[in-house]
Amino acid sequence: MPKPFLVVQLSDPHIGATWGGGDPRAGLRTVVEAVRRLPDDPDAVVVSGDLADNAADDEYEFVRESLALLGAPVYVVAGNHDDRDALRRHFDVPGPLGAPVQYAADLGSLRLVVLDSTRPGEDPGELDAARLAWLDAELAAAPDRPTLLALHHPPVMTASAPWDELGLPAADRHALAKVLERHPQVRRVVAGHVHRTIAGELAGRTVLAVPSTYVQARLDFDSGRIAFSADPPGFAVHAVLDGQVASHVQPVT
Numbered sequence: 001m002p003k004p005f006l007v008v009q010l011s012d013p014h015i016g017a018t019w020g021g022g023d024p025r026a027g028l029r030t031v032v033e034a035v036r037r038l039p040d041d042p043d044a045v046v047v048s049g050d051l052a053d054n055a056a057d058d059e060y061e062f063v064r065e066s067l068a069l070l071g072a073p074v075y076v077v078a079g080n081h082d083d084r085d086a087l088r089r090h091f092d093v094p095g096p097l098g099a100p101v102q103y104a105a106d107l108g109s110l111r112l113v114v115l116d117s118t119r120p121g122e123d124p125g126e127l128d129a130a131r132l133a134w135l136d137a138e139l140a141a142a143p144d145r146p147t148l149l150a151l152h153h154p155p156v157m158t159a160s161a162p163w164d165e166l167g168l169p170a171a172d173r174h175a176l177a178k179v180l181e182r183h184p185q186v187r188r189v190v191a192g193h194v195h196r197t198i199a200g201e202l203a204g205r206t207v208l209a210v211p212s213t214y215v216q217a218r219l220d221f222d223s224g225r226i227a228f229s230a231d232p233p234g235f236a237v238h239a240v241l242d243g244q245v246a247s248h249v250q251p252v253t
């Protein structure tokens, strides 16, 4: 039986947060332990942003130490709560101080491209022309490698107005779609930020947002405000086999 290459995705640990109730440190540790109990070891770990709620050094250190228990290389994505330079201090992130956190990594069976969708100091995201030009060139450099694109803000609408106001502007999503149309090797687009499992589509590719390890958003299209729920945390496993990607989302109860 061929063995799939396994990319575990954790999201939105928000270490240091108090606004969601519960203990974000316990949430991350619980999810890490659930990943450790899987019958298969992960080959790589992606954390799709909002690692730390206040961008404090001890918050990032807790994330780094917790993820080290997984025994696989860790790739971080910048979220709206993160500080680019703090991410660079605590994780192996290329690029100069202040620059968007974006890079490509050859994981073996899969190429990972990380894109920075944050607007520093703001909660909604953005994808400006410079970042999209970087992405276009990065994808053009390896057109035959099955690729996973990771960014914090999911580049789809959620149909929940308060969340969409915190998302990527429609023009930026369309501009990203134009780039993806030129690069069919991008097999999946993965994100966080919305604190629940949401699937959408962009340029014919599935976009998947995964749960938070901290607190989950309530399923609510009507109230006009963001609310959270007692839903369990979770994580995703992207299993790569023969150049195809199967994305499994696993709640942790």
Ligand SMILES: [Fe+2]
Pocket: 012, 014, 049, 050, 079, 193, 194, 195
């Ligand atoms: Fe978040």
Ligand SMILES: [Fe+2]
Pocket: 049, 050, 079, 080, 081, 152, 192, 193, 194
């Ligand atoms: Fe976020």
